[in-house]
Amino acid sequence: MTTTSPLVRLSGVHKRYGGVQALRDASLTAAGGEVHGLLGPNGSGKSTLGKVLAGSVRPDAAEIALAGEPVRIGSPRAAARLGIAAVYQQLSLVPDLSVGHNLVLGSEPGRLGFLSDRAAARRVAPMLERLAPALGDVRFDDAVRDLAPGQQQIVEIGKALLRQPRVLILDEATASLHRDQVALVFEIVRELREGGATILFVSHRLDEITELCDRATILRSGVTVAETSVPDTTPDEIVRLMVGDVQAVEREHGDVPDGPVRLRVRGLAGGALRGVDLDARGGEIVGLGGLQGQGQSELLLALFGATHATGEVEVDGEPVRLASPRTAASRGIALVPGDRGTQGTLPARPIQENLAIASIAGRSRVGVLSSRRERAAAQSMVDALAIKIGSLADPISSLSGGNAQKVVFGKWLLTEPSVVLLDDPTKGVDVGAKAEIYRIVRSLADQGATVIINSSEDRELVTVCDRVLVLFEGAVRATLVGDEITEERLVQAALRIGEGDQGAPAGEDAA
Amino acid sequence: STVSNEPAASGDGDAAGPFTIGVSNGFVGSEYRTQMISDIEDAASSYQDEGLLEDLVLENADTDVNGQIQQVRNLINAGVDAIIADPNSGSALDQVFQEATDQGILVFAIDQAVTAESVINVGIDQAEWAATSAEWLAEQVGDGGQIVAVNGISGHPANEARYGAAQEVFEAAGVEVLTTADGGWDQATGQQQMGNLLATYPEIDGVWTQDGMALGVLQAVIAAGREGEIVVTGEARNGFLQLWNEQSDDFESIGVTNPPGTGATALHLAMAMLQGQEIDESQLVDGNTLVLELEEPVTNENLDAVWSEVEGEGESYVLDSILSADDVQQFLVQD
Amino acid sequence: MTATATQAAPATSFVDRVRGVRVASWATAALLVVAVVAAIALQPNLLTPYGVASTFATFLPLVLVAVAQAIVVIGGGLDLSAGAIVALSSVVAVQTMRGEDGLLLVGVAAAVATGVACGLVNGLVVSRLRLQPLIATFASASIFSGLALLVLPTPGGTVPAVLTGTFRQAIATVPMSVLLVVAVVLGWLVLRRTRVLRHIRATGGDPAASYASLVPVQSSQLASYVLSGAICGLAGLAVLGNAGSGDPFIGGDLALNSVAAVVVGGIALRGGIGSPIGAIAGAIILALSSTILFSIGLPTSWRALAAGVVVILALALSALGAPRRRR
C-alpha cells in the first residue's frame, strides 16, 4: 500500500446545476492511511465533490487519479470496482428491504442469478456484531423502515464498510448520530486508516474534525481555497478559512423573564410521550435536552398537532385543541421541523411561495392573492434574515442548506407566531449560517415569543437557551436553569437519569 | 384423462321443460344492445306465462372476450338449457361454445356470426346489408363518382364483411373510394372523422357509412353546409330518420334495417328446439347459419310512412323486426 | 448484544419461508376466502369437475397478466399495454401454429418471444427514454394493438387441438387448468429468489437509493418489463386455450383489470412491496366477484353498478390492510 503518489487525486472538477456553479475547478489530494476532512460552508460543494468521486454525479469536467492511475468513474458501480464506497448525506437505503438485504444490496452473494440468503447472512453477521454497540439489537430480517434514523445511518455505514473500500467517503454520516454512536464510527474509521485506506470525512461539527482528521481540504463556493494539516491548525483558524471572519455567538442568556406563562402543557402523552408537563413564558428560550430519541421531536410535533397526542395545552391561558398543524398555526404556534428536505420545504416551488405558504390566507381577499403583496412579504423576510438568493422565483432547491433553513424560519416569522417550536434548526447548517440563526432565535425571544428548541448538539443548547428540560423516555426528568446549562451538566443529566432508571440505554431506542 | 362433460344439472334435454335460457351480451354501451335485450325479455315473458320457460338468465355487461368466456361458463354452470349470445368475437368464443354444446346446451349466436359449427348463427347477411346501401350510393354518385367510407372498427368481422361487400359494389360501378376512416360505430367519433374528411377531401360526392355512425356523419355534412351536394347513406334509427325528415325533400338517403330483434327470433327458435323440434338443416348457409331476410330499406319513398309509425318510440329506437314463434316454424323440420 | 450476530441467521425454517411468501395482507386473504365460499354457496356447480376446470381456465389469463403486472408494479412501473401484448402474442402464435399440433412448441416460443419483444420496447422507453410509465405504456399499447391488427387482420385461425385440449385434460383427476395456476405460483416462488427480482424490488422501493447502492437500476427496470412481457406472452397462449381461435382485440380489459387485481392483492402502486401471490389472489377475487354478482340474480341494469361498488370495496379493504410507508 505504500505508494509515492497520493491514493486519491481530484483536480479541475467543474459541475454546474442549471444556474448554480456547484464546483469550479475544485481539487483534492489525499494519501492512503489518512482521514481527510472536507470542509466548507453549506452549498460549498462538499457533497457534490464526494459524489463525483463516488460516481453518482456526472461532472462537467474532472481529472481523477487513484494511486497515480487516471480513471473515469461513470457510475457508482464503476466506483465500487475501484474500491470507492460512499455514505451519502441523503441515505441510500431501500426502506422496504430488510437490513440484511440492504447491507448486501448490489453485491448479493449467489449463483447463476439465484440468491443465497445463507451466504448473505454469513457475510453480514460479523458486521452486525461489530456495529451492535451503536445499532442495538437489529437483525438480518428486520425491516429498515422500522429503524430509528440513527440506526438507519449506522446500517448505511455498515453497507459501505462491507465493500471493504480503500477509499471511503463519509458525507455528514455523523450528523444524526449520538455521541456513543459517533465514537464507534470513529473507532472503525481509525481501523480503516490503519489498513491504509483513505477516508474523506465531511462534517459541520468542528470538534469531530479536530478529533479525527489528519489533513483537510476547504471548499468555498465550489473552489478549493486551502489544504491544511488539521493538528497544526487551530479551530478558529479552520473556521476563518471556511467562512472568513465571523463573529462567534456569545452565550447570551439572562434570567428567566417573569411575566405570565404563555405555553402551559400538562400530561401530554401519545407515541413516545409519557406525560410531559411544561411551562414557558413569553421571551423565554427553552431547550429540550437528554439522550437523542427520548421524545424531543415527538413533543414538538405533538404541540403542533402534527402527531396524535392527548393532554392539556394552553396558550396565554386559552386551551388549544391538538387537532392539526392548521389549528396550531391559527393559535400562533409555529414549527421549524427537523427534516428540512421532506418536512420544511416545497422543493420544486419558488422561494417566494415557500416563504408565503403558511401566512397566505391572511394576505388574501376572498381567496384571491395580490402578487405584489406576496412579493413584498417574501422580500421582507429575505431582507430581514439576510437570505442569499438569486431571485424569489428560483426554486428553493437551488439554495444551500443554511439559506433553505432561513426560508423555513421566514415562512413562520410571516405568521407572527407567539410560540416557536424548533426541531434541530441548525442540523447540517454551516458555522456562519448557524450564528445568524441563533441571532434570529434570540431576537424572536426578545420580541416576546416563547421558543422551544430541540437540538442534537449540546453546545447549541448551551449557547441559546435560558432553561433546558432534560427528557427521558417521553417525560421531563430534570431542569437546568441559567448558569447550570453547560455541556458537562447536560451530559451528566442525560446519563444520570438513564442510569437511575434502568441502566444505560445503548444509543437510541428503536422507536 | 379428460374432464368429463356431463350434461349440466338441469339440462335434461327432454321436451318436458320448463326450461332455462341464458343470454350473454358482452357490450352494453349501445342503444342497439339495450333494445336487443328488451326484445328478448319481451319474447320470453309469454313463455314464462305459459310455464314453459322457468328462467331467463341474463349476463349483460361491458367486457372483453375473456370476460364473455366467463359469462358463458357462468351460464353453463348455472345449468341453462340454451344460450343466446351476442358474441364479442367471431371466433374467439368457439372454444367455450363448444364446451356448452358438448354438454347438450343449445347455443345461438346473434348479431355476429361465429365459426363454431355446433352453434346456430341467426342474423341478417352483413354483406347483403352493406351491398344494399352501397348499390344505392353507387347509383346516386354514378360511374366515376368519388366517395369516402366511414367504417366501424377495422378488423371486426362484421365490419370486414360489410366493407368488403360494399367495396365490390363500388368497384363494379366504377365508384372511387378516396379513403376510409374508422368511426368506431360511435356517433360522436363518426362526426369528428367526417369533419376531418370533409375538410381534406373537398371533392367527394358521397359517403358510405354503417349504422351507429350515420347520424354523426350526416351532422358533420350538415355542419359543413354540404348536405345538398354530398350523398350520405343512412341508418334505420329514429335519430337519423328524424334529422332526415327535417331536411328538404330533395335530400335523399337510405336506411337499411339491422334488426336488434334477432335475439328474440333466436329465443323462439330455442324454445321450439328445446321442445323437441329440429332445425331444417337444408336451410342453413355454411352449415350453421340461418340468414334472415332484410326488411325493405327506408328511402325517400317510404320515409313518411315509416317515420309516422316509429316516431313515438324515442330517439334511440332502432327499426326492428322480430319473427314470431309461428314465423320461425319455417326453419324447423315439420313432421 | 452478541445475540445480534447469532440471531442474524437467515430465514430457513419452513415457517419462516411460508411467512416470507407473505400472502399479501390479511385483507386479501380474507377477501379470497369470502369470495370462494360465497361463489360455491351460490353456485354449487362450481364444484363439479367441469366447474372447477372451467373456472380455473377462466382465471388463468388474468392470473398470468396480474403476475406480469405485479412484477412491473413492484419495480416501480405500470403497464397499461399488458392487454395489447396478450393480444399481439396470441395472434402471432395463431399465425405461426396454423392449427397444426406439431407447431405447438414453435407457437409457444413465438408467443413468448413476442411478449419479450414488447416488454423490451416498454422497458427501453421507460428506462432509457425515462418516460412516465403510465402514459408511455398507454402509447405503446397503441403500437402493439396496431401490430396485432396487421398480423391477424380479422378474427380467425384455428388453435392446435393440443393447446385447447390441454385445458380439458386432468392429471390424476386434478384439472390441468388448476395445475397451471399452481404452476404459476411455483414459478414465482422460484423467480423471487433471483438477483434480478431483488434488484427489481429495490429499484421500485427507491430508485435513487438503489442506484447509489450499485443496483443496475436501468437494467432492472428493463428486466421487469421484459419478464412481464414474457408472462403476458404466456397469457396470450392461455387466452388461445380458452378461445380456440385468434382475435386481434382479445385482451381489451386485461390491463386495467390486472392493475385492480394487483391492488386487491395488497401490492402498493408506488412500488417496492408486495408479492405476485397476492396479485393471483386478487385476480381470483375479481373473477369470482363477477360470478357471485351473476349468481345472486341482481337485475341486469344494476349489476354493473354493483360490480363497480364491489371493486371499490375490495380496493378499500386491501388499501387498509396493505403495509403503509412509515411517515
Next chain:
Amino acid sequence: MTRVVAILKDPVVVAALIAVLLIAIGGILRPGFASPDQIVDMLRVASFLGIIAIGQTIVVLSGGEGIDLSVGTVATLGAILASRTMAGDDALIVPGVLLALGVAALIGLANGLGIVLLRIPPFVMTLGMLGVVGGLILVVTGGRADGRAAPALVSLVNGRDVLGLPGILLVWIVLGVVVTLVLRRTVFGARLYAIGTSREAARLSGVPVRRVTVSAYVLSSLFAALGGIAMVGYSQQVFLNLADDLTLPSIAAVVIGGTLVAGGVGGYLGSAVGAIVLTVLTSLLTTLAMPEWARIVVQGVVLIALLAVYGRQRRLRS
C-alpha cells in the same frame, strides 16, 4: 440566444410548435387540412378534451400519485343527465347543467373521500369509480340514453356566432384563463401546488391537505361534466358511451403539456395545447390514406416521440 434556448425548452412552447408543425404537414399533404374552417373544427373538437383536461390537470398537480380515470364516464354521465333534462328545450338548459354538475360534484367528492379517508390510491379509486359511474349510467337510463341538446347549446358548440368562431372556443378560453388565474393567484392554487410538491411539508405549513385534495377531485368531476355537456352540444343527441374514450387522452394532454406526473409542477396552458396536439394528430391520421393498423401504430409512436421531447423524468446520475 440563451433566452431563445430557454423559451424553446418550455414544454408549452414545444407543444405549441408541434401542433403548428402537424397542421403544416397536414396542409402540405392535404391542402384542406390547414384551411381556417378545418382548424376551427379541430379546435372545436379539442375543446371537449381541453375542458376535461382542466380537471385532470388540477388532479395531477395535486400530487400523491393524483390521477382521475373516471373523467370519461363522468363526462358521459354529465352529458346524459343534462341532455335528458333539457330534452331539446332552451328553457331547461340551466336545470340540466346544474343537475349534471351536482351529480358530478358528488362523484368527485366520493373519489376524494375514498382517496383521503380510505387511502385508496387515486389510480384505483378512480378506476373503481369508472365502473360505478358506468353502472350508474345504465341504472339512470335503463340502457337508452335518449337525450337531446337544447338548440342554444348546439349553436354554442356548432355555430360560429362569436367573431365567426364557435362560442365554445370562447367558453374554453375563459375557463382556461380563469383556471390559470386560480392556480397562480389564489390561496387554493398556492395550496394545490404545495400539496403536490410535498404533502408532509404542506401539512406542516398549515395547509389543509385533505380539503384541498378532495376539492381537486370535485373540480375534476365538475370539469369532466362540463366537457361532456359541451360534447352533447356537438353531437346533439346523447349516447351511452359518448365521452368514455377521452380519459386517457386527457392524461396524455396533461403530460404532453409539461405538467409533472409527480405533481406540483405545471399549469393548464400546457394541457390545453396538449389537447390541441392530440386532436390535430388524430385528425391528421384520419385524413392520410393508410391502413387502420398503421394509423394506430403511428399514433402510438408519435405519442412516445412527443413525450420523449421533454416529458422525460430526471436522470438518476445528474
